Amino acid sequence: MRRFAWQSVLALLLCLAGATMLPLADAVTALPFTIARTGAIELLLLGSVVVTMSGVNRLGGAVLLLFTVHIAAFMLLGGIAGNEGAARPSFFCLLAAAWLLAWRLNVVLSRLKLENRGERSLQRLAIPALFGVWILILWEGITRGAGIPFVLLPPPTAIAARFASSLPILGADLVQTVFKAVLAGYVIGCGSGFVVAILADRVPFLRKGMLPIGNLVSALPIIGIAPIMVMWFGFDWQSKAAVVVVMTFFPMLVNTVAGLAASGHMERDLMRTYASSYWQTLFKLRLPAAAPFIFNALKINSTLALIGAIVAEFFGTPIVGMGFRISTEVGRMNIDMVWAEIAVAAVAGSVFYGVVAFVERAVTFWHPSIRGG
């Protein structure tokens, strides 16, 4: 007898256990799970179990599984919406079964050997996407099913609704924090770090003196200067930009200095035999060789900059800004608004990082790590 995957076996047991403990939820409102709906969910899940057990490791089986499992999951979630806290153990059994099947699906997907390059990149996207979707599904199912109080952890759909209904506020906060404070501070901080690094490279004495200090400062909790900067530069975005400048300066300095030392002796000697000047060597050889280091600093700084600006807003702001919104809405127990703001921050951070990474790919296309060599 061939061995079945443990996820499938466990899912089957959970399906059967769920079936013995019906109904799925107590009837609080007029529309609990109807018999037809419950039956459909059970059938879909049992069908999925059969699909996984029948040894379908091909693309077709995976796609079929994708549909059956997720239709079942969304029927479960759809039924529980409006019946918060009414879920019975069978609901959680079926939810767990669906989750295990999705896990199995992910395992199958990651083992799939695809020929086509486009399909492979789709596969690389689909696996983490499935993982993320299931975090949301479990979050939704558990918060709604167990009736977790709204102020503790709102379900994702409530956060999405809040997000959609308060777009103007979120947009204003985004402009204030990201487009004013973060961008200005990031450009000034990275720019001055870069210039000082070039200066330190030109004067070896300066480099020897600054590098240990730069390394030391990188480990310090620089974020603590936030209240001082607010005191100096006032409540508006300038003080946040100042914090970002200080936070981004040192990683840029240390990485650029390290990068400028990265070009090999042979290449530098070659430039000397060409009788090229310091600046020619710098622009044609050493800066391109330093590019991976510089982009590494730019990437580190993209997250540091957002953190710095948001934390600095805790120490005083005009009545707009992401950090301000988070701290006041927490005080008013509007946790869904906080989560919406966190979602904005997450998207802004990811886009920022993504843009830097994209520019890196375009600029350092020659580097082995990009060519995939």
Place this chain on the structure above:
Amino acid sequence: MTALRDRIIPVAVVVAAILAVWYIAAIFMNAPYQRELNDRAHETPDLRAFIGQTWAQNKPTLPAPHQIAENFFKNTFQVKITSRRSLVYNSWVTLSSTLLGFAFGTVLGILIAVGIVHVPVLDRSLMPWIIASQTIPILAIAPMVIVVLAAIGVTGLIPKALISTYLSFFPVAVGMVKGLRSPDILHLDLMHTYNAGKAQTFWKLRVPASVPFLFTSMKVAVAASLVGAIVGELPTGAVAGIGAKLLAGSYYSQTIDMWSALVAGSVVAVLLVAAVGVVGRFVELKMGARP
């Protein structure tokens, strides 16, 4: 001798230059307020006396280094350790949640790394999210974590430690994944020829190979953990700790107190990183690394 020429002298010169710039900046930044004070008192000090006044204000815009040093010394050594004002007490509060969070974060990071190295589906599905999680300004979640946990009755050390955990697990996880994968194919094949099981390969080859990576990433993690603990103290309403000291200082514009709290935080950071470094060196020597 080369150490003196290559390290100590350049660093000392740069530090001296920073201090000189600092003193000069203090004159200019404190001058407007000092002029106002003198006008009100109808005093007209000469330039030397005026500069002296700007370096000795009570609540200066930019305190001079010696004022900070004096305050730091007083609050560290001359105040009773149990006192609210003592920097030792406040540092200890921050340090305890830093260490707890760091311990959680290290354990969590190692567990995630072990999972990622051994379960291929985790590698593919979890790793992208771990990287993405760091593009989210996690500190933004700090006040919510604290308030929400307080609502269900969890207060004190744990919420702050959780924020530290959040910040410190990432470097450890990434470093450990690298470390556990660092044994090259030859060594893995050798283990194979010995008929070693997965567990044996793990304990006898992968773990020893990952130790240098672990300590390097732990240095980053402990610094991040301290930042998490300091930020975690802000929304709790400034009870105790370095973050609370900063917040209280900003409420009452006691700039010297804020700067000396910053110095205390920096000292703690340096000590923590150095401690991790020393432990790392010790472990590596014990494991037979050549000095």
